[in-house]
Amino acid sequence: MEIINDSEKKLELDYPCSWSYKLIGYEKKAIQKAIHEVILEREHNLKHSNNSKTGKYVSMNLDLIIQNEDERNFIYQALKAHQNIKMVL
Numbered sequence: 001m002e003i004i005n006d007s008e009k010k011l012e013l014d015y016p017c018s019w020s021y022k023l024i025g026y027e028k029k030a031i032q033k034a035i036h037e038v039i040l041e042r043e044h045n046l047k048h049s050n051n052s053k054t055g056k057y058v059s060m061n062l063d064l065i066i067q068n069e070d071e072r073n074f075i076y077q078a079l080k081a082h083q084n085i086k087m088v089l
Helices: 028-039 069-081
Strands: 017-025 045-051 058-066
Touching (some): 017 028, 028 045, 028 058, 028 069, 058 069
Antiparallel strands (some): 045 058
16 A cells, blocks of 8 residues: 655744654664664664554654754654664654
């Protein structure tokens, strides 16, 4: 199933703002390592969210303050490209 967004409307946010990323990977420590490599020592909150039914995947919520749209997109792309992260929502 493919989700198509035909809206030309751009997301309107007032920066700086709090932003959440849901990260899915194979293990908690690998996700933590990826976050450290992407955002370094930056203040953030990381919480376990869920485990898949089979236990193969773990999801975690990453909350942090974002300064602007470029930063929000950069962090998303960097996490998405990281070898320890399976998916970023």
